[in-house]
Amino acid sequence: MNGNLPEPAVRLRGVQHRNNRHFALQDIALEIPVGGTAAIIGPDGVGKSTLLSLIAGTRRIQQGDVHVLGGDMRRRRHRNAIAERIAYMPQGLGKNLYPTLTVAENIDFFAGLFGVHGAAAKARRDRLLVATGLDPFPDRPAGKLSGGMKQKLGLCCALIHDPDLLILDEPTTGVDPLSRRQFWHLIDEIRAERPGLTLITATAYMEEAARFAHLIAIDAGRLLAAGPTPQVLEEAGAATLEEAFVTLRHRAGLSKAAPVADEVALPPRPHHDGPPAIEAEELTCRFGDFVAVDRVSFRIETGEIFGFLGSNGCGKTTTMKMLTGLLPASSGSASLLGQPVAAQDRQSRLNIGYMSQSFSLYEELSVRANLDLHARLYQVPRIELAARIADSIKRFDLEAIAGRLPRDLSLGQRQRLQLAAACLHKPRILILDEPTSGVDPEARDAFWHQIGHLARNEGVTIFVSTHFMNEAARCDRISFMHRGRTLAVGEPPALAAQYGDGDLETAFVKLIEADEGVAVRAAVPAPTMVTEAAAHPSMAALRRILVFAKREALELRRDTVRLAFALLAPLFLMVCFGFGMSFDVEDLRYAVLDRDRSLESRSLMEGFGGSPYFTETLPIADFNDLDQRLRSGDVQVAIEVPPDFGRDLMQGRRPQIGVFLDGSFPFRGETARGYVQGIALKQAMERARQTIGKFPDPAPYELVPRFRYNQDFKSVVAMVPGVMMLLLVLIPAMLTALGVVREKELGTIANLYASPAGIGEYLIGKQLPYIGVGCIAFLLMTLLAIPVFGIYPKGSLLALAVAVPLYQIATTGFGLLISAFCSSQVAAIFAAAILSIIPAVNFSGLMYPTATLEGAAKWIGLGFPASWYQTVSLGVFTKGLGFAAFTKEYLALAAFGIAFLVLARLCVSKQER
């Protein structure tokens, strides 16, 4: 290394990376100086994103050196130290945003995460919102934004702190041309203010890449070129980047096709008579008072390629969904192939191929299996099946990835798969929602060849939305849309001439600006940054915990249904179980097989009839009947009085009375046996009194059992505190069980990877709101138990005040541990349910005293917080014990809380593999 030069911001040497045995990167070496700008270009799935995530420190380095901002990215301490200086925006349309949080709340969360607080945060937020055109919607939930708007919001979130290194992974994919201009304008402004800012971007737009000082071209995981842009161009002997890239690939022996001309003229469209293939008449869609699509009309001829262009959130996707029948039109009508959409049946859907904006095939099926499922559901004849799939794999260049799962593929590869699936059944109409967003130029070109072929040679009608102007130029007609309305429709050259002095993009921008009534926004003055005194590390950590907690609480508050269930379900269930779960065996159904029918037999039976525990049913006819009645569960007790019972009794011959119990429910059987014995004894006393004239000698001793804590021996007294114990583990565990795994599935976990926050801070932050919810649920249950059941804490309230929060810490921690461990949300819900309900119901003293448990059950009980809390709950509610009685329990609960959290911490990694 040359000692005179300052150390570069980014330096990679000999970097290699494998994803599931496939080489993603091989032998990468490059440098980017401080304050430099670099664009990474290359086809889909060649490792651009992997490279960026290695630089950002969100992916574990397998081999090679990655030096960023003066340190080795292998070292955790360095990564933590510089995390605040890096801003990383991962690929995907707003994948790292929180859909239920509003635009402003999303930005505030990121601000807090990176230690930007207060007025500084607000000033920056406002500026970014204005610059990205999101300022009219600060209160709209992120989930309700269009794909492009999400992308802009993601950018705002990345830029909210003052980074020294800005890493953007295809930031303008899916963003409309006007917004793209505004976006780069914003980046330029930020760079002007911060000359030291280093910028690395992966992009699919060559004209964007041309703006960067450095160029990094990669393909198939290998570096094709890296260096100052003019130098790369010169070496390749090319005038434009597009040409240079094709030449470079060709040289490396990677290009399959010879370089293609940029514009391929389509043969003129043959004229079709007959009804239009797609027709929309005053099509309107309203969501509440928001009009997403406002009286849009168009007619598309058979075999026409109709392009749909518009600003982000203008209603393109909504229109397409109405055409496919996924969304009902609020008013107006649409028809496909002469048939109204509303009347579509299975057969007519065979004629339509649809590709949605976000990936909507099965992540858990391989590329080939996805195509196979599609072909079969689209009723492709069996003999053609194999050939059709093979052809499709070839046409869309999927050979190399046919056996892989979509989740391992890049955005562009996934788009190609979706497109292949949409075309597989040879539909007559193709509805494609931004099919080429995120697809590299070469593949896009190949794709448009397909489109042209389908339209011209096979007469397929194509309705396609795009943000690429060179794609729009290839359409037969295009429509410009903005804020739900059509601004102009026509042939591209005509529109370009009429509105944009011959340039389509200019036409688009001008039309929208005219509609908005404003020129490109004036640059907003940069707010003066208040440089805060660097907070003490532990203070910063505490603040971040609160930032995580606040976000989690906001999400919970937005989700009224979930919050209501979390607080009201315990009340409802406590009432149900308090009344319903009873071990007070009463109303046992019995029947008599009276084979004697004497006075004595009847008087014997009166003993049963008078007991509150028994209810008599129809007499039994014979032994067969007796067997049947017991078997069907009609009676639980059958009594057989033998013939000559009365006579034998009178003669003192101790006749036998047969009592048959249903033992299928052992507890009930056991209790019934006790009742029968008791009644028999009472009868005996009575009988003795009648015959001998006095009671037999009383027992020579006195033994009166005293039932402690529950004098009336009512189930409800024991059940209510126990049910509280059960609900206070089940509900908190279920609430937190999705915490981590859901973020992993949705992609928001990337924010943790890229942030300076520790995993511990993240977990505790996630836990806090639910601890609060659990404690409130406990209070509500206690307040309800007083009037409904007359059960109140007889003992120390302080004991509950300590034990309940500790118990909630332990149970929410248990849920988080499950969440950290499980690989899917389904598994996490199931695990939380079964792993908390089984020990809480069976091994924690709810119904069966823990002292009697044997073997594994005993240890499971002791190894689960519920049994410890149950001692406190029963002790305070029924036994009236004081604070000091539970020292061991407090300690155990606290230990569980810490242990679960530590284990969860070990299960979450702060980097991707």
Next chain:
Amino acid sequence: MSNASALRWLHNVYRLGVKEMVSLARDPVLLGLMIFSFTFSIYSVAHGVRTEVKNAAIAVVDGDGSQLSRRIIEALQPPYFLKPQLIDRSEVDAGLDRGQFTFALDMPPGMEADLSAGREPKIGLAVDATAMTQAGVGTNYVTSIVDREIMAFLGQSGTASLVPAEVVIRTYFNPNLDSSWFMSVMQVVENVTILSIILVGAAVIRERERGTIEHLLVMPVSASEIAVAKIWANGLIILIAVALSLHYVVQWLLGVPIAGSVPLFLGTAAIYLFATTAMGVLLATVANSMPQFAMMAIPCFVLMNLLSGATTPLESMPEFFQVVMKALPSTHFVAASQAVLYRGAGADIIWPQMLLMGAQGSLFLALALRRFKAMLARQT
């Protein structure tokens, strides 16, 4: 529906169901949990939990220290009682408070001498009445053991001999009232309920959150095909798990005899699975997201598990609850499986339950299908 379209329907249901199984196979943690819940959890509950008086924890204050008191202590034997803990009178309260034992028998000084002299000693028995399953029955055991020993000591026959007629109690279906017979099968039933609702409901939500259902509905695939595919595929997997668990864990490992026909039970379980999985789909169409679904599922499976007669007897519940619980399929499944597995009942006895479960499942499915489109529209 024409023949061709019926075939098409079946074909799609089959295809989507196979896809469902492939998805399941890709989640090793979930598979591991399923195996756990049908093996270890059944075994540990059946083996560890006792509703009969077995291993009851008892403490004895032997103030007498006589031959008689020692005989009484010896009579409090396993398997009914754990070895009695000999404690001081001052330790009774604390032990009961902490749940270290459920019963405390207090034999006063001079008990034996008083008995011999006919002075009616006072014997104390304190019972922790919060231990609902043991306190009542266990008290009977303790008092009858004490009675038997004292009478034997005094050379008298027990109180029971005073009864002018002999009561012969025979217990059918589970002669020793062994609770592991009951707990094992009921635990299988409870796990089926939890798993079927969650597995299917969450699968629907996952497809919705990823947009795959929306994609399917643009294709020539109907909502009913999607729902029924999920029901049969997940139901079948659970049914296989139940069959294996019943055979290997319940019958073989725990040695529980099965009185009735296993195929009949599995048939009943299949109908029950139809009902609960349909309920899962219905819940999924009501919930907006996975976290919401998780919260909505709790009351369903907890109620179904704890109030259907699998934990506490149905007859002990207030009339109102009994009527309400009959609206849920679990009550019928618990009744039917107890009838078949313990009491050897045939289809002639349990057909009403089978019919009711089938009807409830159909109702859930019909409601779910009605909500399907609405659910997609609400999401966007």
